[in-house]
Each structure stands twice: as C-alpha cells, then as structure tokens.
Amino acid sequence: MTETLAAGTSTGTDEVPAIRLRKLTKVFGDTVAVNAVDLDIRHGEFFSMLGPSGSGKTTVLRLIAGFELPTSGTIELEGKDVTAKAPFQRDVNTVFQDYALFPHMSLVDNVAYGLRVRGMPGNQRRERAREALDRVQLGKFVGRKPAQLSGGQRQRVALARALVVEPKVLLLDEPLGALDLKLRQQMQVELKELQRSLGITFIFVTHDQEEALTMSDRIGVFNNGSIEQIGTAHEIYERPGDIFVANFVGTSNIFDAGQAQSVYGRAEPLCIRPERLRVAWAGEPERRAGVTSRSGSVTSFVYVGHATQVRVQLDGGPAVVALVPEKLPGSDAELVNRPVTVSWDDDAVVWLPAHGS
Amino acid sequence: MQQRPPGAPRDAGAVPRAKAHAFSALLHRSPRLRLAALLTAPAGWLVLVYIAALAALLITAFWTVDTFTGEVSTVWTTENIVTVLTDPVYQRITLRTLWIAVAVTVIDMILALPIAFFIAKVASARWEKLLVVAVLMPLWASYLVKAYAWRNVLAEGGLLEWLGAPIGLSSPGYGETAVILTLSYIWLPYMILPIYAGFDRVPDSLLEASGDLGAKPLTTMRLVMLPLLVPSIIAGTIFTFSLSLGDYITAQIVGGTTQMLGTVVYANVGAANNLPFAAAVSLVPIAIIMFYLFIVRRTGALNNL
Numbered sequence: 208m209t210e211t212l213a214a215g216t217s218t219g220t221d222e223v224p225a226i227r228l229r230k231l232t233k234v235f236g237d238t239v240a241v242n243a244v245d246l247d248i249r250h251g252e253f254f255s256m257l258g259p260s261g262s263g264k265t266t267v268l269r270l271i272a273g274f275e276l277p278t279s280g281t282i283e284l285e286g287k288d289v290t291a292k293a294p295f296q297r298d299v300n301t302v303f304q305d306y307a308l309f310p311h312m313s314l315v316d317n318v319a320y321g322l323r324v325r326g327m328p329g330n331q332r333r334e335r336a337r338e339a340l341d342r343v344q345l346g347k348f349v350g351r352k353p354a355q356l357s358g359g360q361r362q363r364v365a366l367a368r369a370l371v372v373e374p375k376v377l378l379l380d381e382p383l384g385a386l387d388l389k390l391r392q393q394m395q396v397e398l399k400e401l402q403r404s405l406g407i408t409f410i411f412v413t414h415d416q417e418e419a420l421t422m423s424d425r426i427g428v429f430n431n432g433s434i435e436q437i438g439t440a441h442e443i444y445e446r447p448g449d450i451f452v453a454n455f456v457g458t459s460n461i462f463d464a465g466q467a468q469s470v471y472g473r474a475e476p477l478c479i480r481p482e483r484l485r486v487a488w489a490g491e492p493e494r495r496a497g498v499t500s501r502s503g504s505v506t507s508f509v510y511v512g513h514a515t516q517v518r519v520q521l522d523g524g525p526a527v528v529a530l531v532p533e534k535l536p537g538s539d540a541e542l543v544n545r546p547v548t549v550s551w552d553d554d555a556v557v558w559l560p561a562h563g564s
Numbered sequence: 565m566q567q568r569p570p571g572a573p574r575d576a577g578a579v580p581r582a583k584a585h586a587f588s589a590l591l592h593r594s595p596r597l598r599l600a601a602l603l604t605a606p607a608g609w610l611v612l613v614y615i616a617a618l619a620a621l622l623i624t625a626f627w628t629v630d631t632f633t634g635e636v637s638t639v640w641t642t643e644n645i646v647t648v649l650t651d652p653v654y655q656r657i658t659l660r661t662l663w664i665a666v667a668v669t670v671i672d673m674i675l676a677l678p679i680a681f682f683i684a685k686v687a688s689a690r691w692e693k694l695l696v697v698a699v700l701m702p703l704w705a706s707y708l709v710k711a712y713a714w715r716n717v718l719a720e721g722g723l724l725e726w727l728g729a730p731i732g733l734s735s736p737g738y739g740e741t742a743v744i745l746t747l748s749y750i751w752l753p754y755m756i757l758p759i760y761a762g763f764d765r766v767p768d769s770l771l772e773a774s775g776d777l778g779a780k781p782l783t784t785m786r787l788v789m790l791p792l793l794v795p796s797i798i799a800g801t802i803f804t805f806s807l808s809l810g811d812y813i814t815a816q817i818v819g820g821t822t823q824m825l826g827t828v829v830y831a832n833v834g835a836a837n838n839l840p841f842a843a844a845v846s847l848v849p850i851a852i853i854m855f856y857l858f859i860v861r862r863t864g865a866l867n868n869l
Contacts, residue, residue, distance in 0.1 A: 294775040307769035311791045321777035
C-alpha cells in the first residue's frame, strides 16, 4: 500500500504533474465525500478513477473542474494553484455523463460555444467547430440539433466541444455509461486512440473495472472517499493492495487470516485470481515444489462462453471460483458434489495487509 | 412456492386471483370505446358551455337594446363595434387598459425572474418546496380579500404611507398606479410558477458545461439560460397580461375613477343594462389576447401553458 501510494505521488523526476492534489477534502453535511486525497497525475496520461458509486471519484473530478470548492486541501494545475478559481478560469474541460449539450443550439454552435465565449469571431470559430466535428465523424450533421442525434453521436459532440478549446486536461465523467455494450467497446478504443494522438491528459471516471483496465495508463481505485491503490492496470489486477481492491477489480478468491494460517502458516488474508486455480477432476493432488493443493467439492457452474466458472467448496477453507477454459469431463449434474483437488502456484498468491496497517 | 394440486380447496393464505371483469376486458380490447368513455363528458362541456357561450357573446355584440323597454332586440347592427373602436373615450380606455396590462406584466417579469431562479437553482431541496408553497399561498386567499387588503395598504394613513413617510414618499392613492401595484401583486404567482418550472427543467449540467467552456455567469445567463427560458417567460406573460386585461374588480376597489375595459363591461351589463354594448367592449381584450397568442405561438410557449 505505502509503496504504491509513493509511486503514485512522486513522478521520480522534477517534471511538474498535470494535476496535483494535496490533502483534498470535501464534506457535504455529515458526509465526508473526499477524504484527504493526495494524487499526482502526469502529463499526457490516461488516468482512470475507479470505484463504486459514492466512493468520491466523481466529487474529485468536480473539484478539479471547479464545480465544487473543496472543504480543505489544494488543487494544482501544471504547478499553479487553482483551488479557489472558478470553472471558467481553469484550463480543464469536462465531458459530462449526460453530455450537457445545449438543446437550443445546432451541433456547430454547440462545439463553437467555448470559442464564442472566448471572443473568437464567428467565421473562424464555426470553421474550427466544423473541423472538430469532422474529426469525430459528425461532419455531415453540423446543422442538426442535439435532440436529433443518437446517444453515441451526442457523446462525440460533447467530446468535440470539450476538445476544441484545447484544454490541458480533459475530465470525463462516466461518458460511456449510457451506451450499449458494442458501442461502448468501440468508444473505449476510439477514446484511447484519441488521447494518444492528442497527447492531452485524460482523467476518466468510471465504476466499470473492465473499462478502467482496458483504457488506462494508470488507475486510482477509490473507496469511501479515499484512494485505496494507484497503479497500472497490470499492478492493480495482479497485485491488489488490499481486500477491497482485490474484490472490486476482477473476481478474487480471498482466504481470510485464519484460512491462510491453515494453508501457509501466516495469519494474513490472501487472494488468488480464478484463472490461476487448476481443478483436478479425479482428485489427485499435484505434488511439485511451489504448488499448493487443497481438496474440496464442486458446488456449481457458470458457463461464460470462453470458459466455465467452477465453484468449489474447499475442505476447511473458503468457497473458491476457478476459471476452467477446457471442456468439463461430464455434465453439470454428474460433476456437482464431486470431490476434486484445486491447485495453484504459490507465486500466484497475493498477500493482503488488513486495513489500517 | 408450493403448487396446489388441481381441484384442491384454496387455503386461506393463497394470493387471490384477479376477478374476471367483462366490461374492463371490453375496454381493454377496444381503444375507440376507451377514448369515447374518456372524452364524451369533457368534450360536451367544452362545446356546449365554453364555445357556445363565446359564440353567444360574439352574436350579442351585433344586436341592440330597445331604449324604451330595455329588452335586447335581435336587430343586426355594427353600431356597438364601431362606437367601441372609434369613440375617443373608449379608445383611451382601451389604451389605458393595455398600458396597465403591459406594466403589470413587465413588473411581474422583473420580480419573478430572480425569485424563480433562487427557488429552482439556489435554494436547497427543502427550501425549494417551502418556497413553492409560499408562492402558492396567496392564491388560497380570495381575490376580493387581497384587493381590499391593498386598499388598506394604499389608504390615507395606511401601511404604504407609514413606511414611505421617513424617506419622503407618500401613497400613490387610489388610481392607475394603485391598480398596477395591486394587479402586479395578485398575478405574481402566475408569473413565478411557469418561470420556476422553466428554470427547474434546465439541467444544472448545462450551466456547469457553459462555465466549464469558459463562459462567465452573465454570459451563461444570456446564451444558455434565457434562450431556454423564453417559452416559460412567455407562458407567464400570457397569464399576467390576459388576467390584467380583463380585470374590473381591482380597478373598482383601488382604481378610484380609473376606467378599464372590464369596468365598462361591468357598468353596461349592470347599471346601463346594455348587454350588446358590453359584449362589444369585451371583444376588445379577446381580440388583443388572440393577437398576442398568434405572435407568441411561434416561440413554442404555448406548449408550456
């Protein structure tokens, strides 16, 4: 935990981070929405803030945008303190969850809005807006009103509108939440490519761990107003820092301190990913160095297309889920309650420090 | 859930089945019958009472009164209409009524915009509900009571004089100004409510997006808020304008000698016993409002009434 936090807050060089949050706190009434968050987001980084609803990730985004003022703490944008600045004074732009397109304006006027309020003359700003709409493949719809577009198209307009004013940081508040799965996956790829080609820092808020894993350079996992862990997708998935992260990101088999004690003689919770477990249907344990086996009995199956999730109740241990990619040696009815052995490599085990340690 | 074997008696704890109901089933199958059952009564009311009454008014305006017997005689004439339109007295009354209605509408608009904005966008959820109730509250009191209350406020030695005395102001007394003040008070809720609803319909994220893109609050007001509010504001003005145009009670109570179209109608129906002329006069505000509605129809404001 301390290692990953340190990696998240110091860039290792003298480079000024795009966004620097220090002890950022926001209290609504009795609720501490954001609790002393320290975070450095690097230049040109695709950073995702991942967490369940109510974990404070959206509030942090709104604090960076300036829609809310923090109760305490500071926000720096490229080294300059913007904590008390109004949204129109900050060089960051937001893509809203509901897109927030102006319903009374055509697409070109929507996109040109930011240029208009900055005083750019009419022809010039409409020209720029048209180019921006072309970039998101909406060039032929410039005269339409937002109500005449589909959700995915509105999303692109919102993106074009935010990017046309060339912000230093783009904030995205669950922008793909309202799209269907196919469109969502397509937009994930497009967003990532767009970010890479523009080189702008993206801060992406999502509750979808798969989305965060596929798109991000780094991920900050939020829980109860604090950041539990910061790291690359790989680090977050392979080396979750605590039980919350292990459970929230992907599926985890958690052994509590007592169960871990009986397996490894170490009284600390541990986690193993389902794809690291192997099921021996005949019940024979693997006897190799660095491999641990436990017997148990099968309780249920979930077929997920590319594999089957097999749930096994370990004898004297937790119920675990193993991801079995190959075909099962029999029907579900034949296999349920069958005594099996579950094995895993010891280096697949991640030790999870209990909270507060 | 245990399945009951067929024929077994229903036990007391079973969920009751919906009863068969032939008429409801018939309605469900026949959309036309449904529509007929729903609309016959209100449509009949609309045609018979509402439109017929207006038509009768229109026709009456073209009749005359027998000056000897005082009975309405069904002799066709345009004399009433011509008198209303050409006689300088009635022209002046029409213009004064129009001026009062416009003044009331403008005053209410200026008062309602910040109040509605505060209720919809600034006040907390709890205060929002309380304030909406507070705006509605005066509507629970009788119109007459409110008009007489203003009569007291405006009276010699009344509240307004007492408040204004230290800063050298006196009550305007009973007259045109008093009518404007009183009508502005009475019709204010009708302006606040549609504008409040309009503000409420504008998502906060639109205002945030505007600021986010670099607009200062006044620019956001001008480029985002007002264009979206125009229909709601016009909806409000239709209420205050038409209600003021037809008023005669306030003019009588606080207007002193001020004549409005409404008071002329009232006098002709009552004391003068000239129903056709009253009908002709009452066509003037109807024509003005029709003209106004025709102009604002294009803004989409009528969808907000």
